[in-house]
Amino acid sequence: MNPEYTAGSLSGAFAALVRRDLLLAFRRRTELLFPVIFLLVVISLFPLGIGPSPQLLARIAPGVIWIAALLATVISLDALFRSDFEDGTLEQFVISGHPLTLIALAKIATHWLVAGLPIVLLSPLLALWMNLPLDSLSVLVVTLALGTPILSLIGSIGVGLTISLKRGGQLLSLLVFPLYVPILIIATAAVMAASDGLPYMQFLGLLIAGLITSVTLAPFAAAAALKISLS
Amino acid sequence: MNTQIGIKDKPRKNALVMFIHKLGSPPWFYDFSGKLIPWCWLIFGVLTVWGLYLGLVKAPADYLQGESFRIMYIHVPSAWMSMLIYTSMAVMGFIALVWRIRIMEVLAMSSAPVGAAFTLIALATGSLWGRPTWGTYWVWDARLTSELVLLFLYLGVMGLYSAIDEPRKAARAACLLALVGAVNLPIIHYSVKWWNTLHQGSSISLTGGSNIDPSMLWPLLIMAIAVKFYYAANLLTRARVRLLEQDLRKGWVQNVVREQKP
Amino acid sequence: MSHTPFIWAAYTVGTVVLLWCALAPLLRKKSAFRDIRRLIQIEERSGDSNP
Numbered sequence: 203m204n205p206e207y208t209a210g211s212l213s214g215a216f217a218a219l220v221r222r223d224l225l226l227a228f229r230r231r232t233e234l235l236f237p238v239i240f241l242l243v244v245i246s247l248f249p250l251g252i253g254p255s256p257q258l259l260a261r262i263a264p265g266v267i268w269i270a271a272l273l274a275t276v277i278s279l280d281a282l283f284r285s286d287f288e289d290g291t292l293e294q295f296v297i298s299g300h301p302l303t304l305i306a307l308a309k310i311a312t313h314w315l316v317a318g319l320p321i322v323l324l325s326p327l328l329a330l331w332m333n334l335p336l337d338s339l340s341v342l343v344v345t346l347a348l349g350t351p352i353l354s355l356i357g358s359i360g361v362g363l364t365i366s367l368k369r370g371g372q373l374l375s376l377l378v379f380p381l382y383v384p385i386l387i388i389a390t391a392a393v394m395a396a397s398d399g400l401p402y403m404q405f406l407g408l409l410i411a412g413l414i415t416s417v418t419l420a421p422f423a424a425a426a427a428l429k430i431s432l433s
Numbered sequence: 434m435n436t437q438i439g440i441k442d443k444p445r446k447n448a449l450v451m452f453i454h455k456l457g458s459p460p461w462f463y464d465f466s467g468k469l470i471p472w473c474w475l476i477f478g479v480l481t482v483w484g485l486y487l488g489l490v491k492a493p494a495d496y497l498q499g500e501s502f503r504i505m506y507i508h509v510p511s512a513w514m515s516m517l518i519y520t521s522m523a524v525m526g527f528i529a530l531v532w533r534i535r536i537m538e539v540l541a542m543s544s545a546p547v548g549a550a551f552t553l554i555a556l557a558t559g560s561l562w563g564r565p566t567w568g569t570y571w572v573w574d575a576r577l578t579s580e581l582v583l584l585f586l587y588l589g590v591m592g593l594y595s596a597i598d599e600p601r602k603a604a605r606a607a608c609l610l611a612l613v614g615a616v617n618l619p620i621i622h623y624s625v626k627w628w629n630t631l632h633q634g635s636s637i638s639l640t641g642g643s644n645i646d647p648s649m650l651w652p653l654l655i656m657a658i659a660v661k662f663y664y665a666a667n668l669l670t671r672a673r674v675r676l677l678e679q680d681l682r683k684g685w686v687q688n689v690v691r692e693q694k695p
Numbered sequence: 696m697s698h699t700p701f702i703w704a705a706y707t708v709g710t711v712v713l714l715w716c717a718l719a720p721l722l723r724k725k726s727a728f729r730d731i732r733r734l735i736q737i738e739e740r741s742g743d744s745n746p
Contacts, residue, residue: 359613363606367596377589377610380582381617384624391631423613426530430605489702501698504705511709550716557712558705565698663713671720677727682734690731 215300219308220315226285227316233281237274238320244270245328256333263332264342264393265386270328271321271346272353272382278317279357279378280364280371282309283428287365293432302425310351310358310421318350338396341406345389348409355420356381362427385412457536459676460685466669473666480659488652501565502649508558510656511551512576515583516618518548518664522590523615526608536672538604539679541611542594543671547664549587555580575629579622586614600679 227234248266249259286292286309295305325346329339360378364370392405455461488506522544529537559577560570571577590607597603680686 360610363593363610364596370596373589373592373596376585376592380585380589380614380621383582384617384620387624387628391628419616423609427606427609430602430609433602433605499698501701503702507706507709546719547716550712554709554712557708561701561705561708565701663717667717667720670717670724674720674724674727677724677731681727681731686731687735690728690735693728 212301212304216304216308219305220312223309223312224315227312234316234320237278237317238324240277241270241274241321241324241328244273245331248332260333260335260397263329263334264338264390264397266332267325267328267334267342268345268349268386268390268393271350272379272386274321275317275350275353275357276375276378277371279313279354279361280374282313282358282361283365284370287431292365292428296429296432302428303421306358306362306424306428307417307421310354310424313358314351314354318354321350322346334393335397337399338393341396341402342393344406345392345409348406348413349385349389352385352409352412352416353382355416355424358424359420359427362424362431364431365428366431385409388412457534459536459680459683460689462536463673463676463685463689466673470666470669473662473669477659477662477666480655480662484652484655484659487655488649491648491652493648499565501562504558504562505649506652506656508555508562509653510660511558512555512580513657514660514664515548515552515555515580517661518544518551519583519586519611519615519618522548523611526611529608530605530612535601536676538601538608539672539675540668541608542604543668543675544664545587545591545594545607545611546671547667549584549591551660552580552584552587556584573629575626578629579625582621582625583618586618590614 245266248262252258252262283292286295296302322343325343326339329342334342357374357378360374360381361370363377364374367373388405388408392402392409395402395405456465485506489503494500494502522541525537525541525544528534529541556577559580563572563577564570590611593610594603594607597606677686677689
C-alpha cells in the first residue's frame, strides 16, 4: 500500500483503497462500459418485445428501468472482490489489521462509483426511450441515486458469500434478488406516484432510511461473509 | 467430545445447562433424537387424522366459498410453517455462527429443505384454492407473492450450502445468508403486502376476511400443531443422517452401525 | 364448477411433497449405513483396531 497512508488511520486506509481500486478499474476502461452497454441493450429489448406503443411503454417504464438496473448491478457485482480474491490480495487485507468492514465499505464505494453511478447518469436517456413522463424523470433519477448504493451494499453480502465458488456469479443472483424486492417495490412506487401527480416523498423517505440502514449494517455482514469464505 | 470434562467439574450445574451441553455431543444427540422421533410421528399422525376428519368431514360447507375452503386446512398450516421454519433456521444459524456449535449448524441446514417443502405446498395449494375462488390459478396477491419470495430465500440457502465443498464452511455461509434473509423478511413481507394494496385497491383474502366460524377454526389449529410435529420428526431424522455422513469415520458412528440389527 | 377436484389436488400435492420430504433422508440413511459397513469391513480385514 502507498506509504503516505500507512499511519494506520482508518480514513487513510479507506481513501487509499478507493484510490487503488479506481485506478485498477480505469486501467481496464473498456470493461467499465460493459454494464452501460448491457443496460442500453436490455432497455431497448422491451419495446422490441412488447411493441412501441408509447402509452404502454410509459406505464411500464419505472419497473423496466429499475429491473434493468438490478440486472446490471448483479452482473457487475462479482467483479467487486473477485480479482483480489484470486490473487490473494484479499487475504492480505484480512491479515493487514485494518478492519475488514472498512475494506468492504471501500470496495462497495468503488463499485457504486464504477457501476451504480453510470446507471444514475444514464437514466434520463433510458427514461426517454421508455417514454417516461418528464415530471417523473427527476424522481426516477433520485430513486436510482438513493437505490443503487443500497443495491451495491446488499449485493456485497452476496458476493462475500459466493466469492470462493467458481461459478459464484450464477448463484449470486438467486441469493440477492429476493433481498432487492423491497427496493424495487418502493422505488417504482415513487416514480409511478410522481407520474400520476400523487405524493411521493414518503417513498423517497423510505429509500433514505434504507440507505442509512444498509450503510451501517451491510459492510459488517459483507465482512463476516468474506471471513467465512476465506476461512 | 470434551463436554464430559466440563460436567464433571461442576457437579451442581443446572440440569438444563447439562442437557444443552449433552446435545452438543453427536452420539448423545443421535441417541436422544432417535427416541424422540417415533413419538413425534405418532402425535403428528393422531392430530392429522383428527384435524382432517373435523375439517374435511364434519365442518359444514361455507356459504360464500362452497367446499373449496377446505383447502385452507393444508394451505394455511403450510404457510405458517414456511415462515416458522425460516425463523427457527435463522435463530439456529445465529447460535451456530456466534457460538460455533456444530449441532446447530446441522439443525439449521436440515431445516431448510423442510421449510422449502412447506413453502412449495403453500404455493401449490394457494394456487389451487385461487382457481375456484377467483377464477385463475395464479394471482399476485400479498400472501402468494410473499411465499414465492420466501421460496427463493430457501432455495438460496440450500443452493449456497450445496455449492461450497467444506461442510462446516458451507454451513456457516448458509447460516449467515439465512440471517440476512431473516432480517430482510419482515421488510419484504410489508413491502409486498403494501405493494399489493397499492396496485389493487381492495384487499383480497383467501379466507374472506370475515369472522371465522369455530367449527372451521378448530381443525385449522389442530392441523397447525400437527405439522409442527412433522417438522420436529423430519428435522431430527435429517440431522441424524447428516451427522452420520459427516462423522463417517468416527468411532461413535461405527458403533451405531454395529449395534444396528441387520 | 365443482370444487372437489381442486380439494383432491391440493391434498394430493401436500401428501406427495410431505411424503417425499419424509422419505428422502431415510434413503440417505440407508446409503450412509452401507458406506459405514463397507468401511468397517475394510478396517477389520486389514486388522486395524478401532480408532
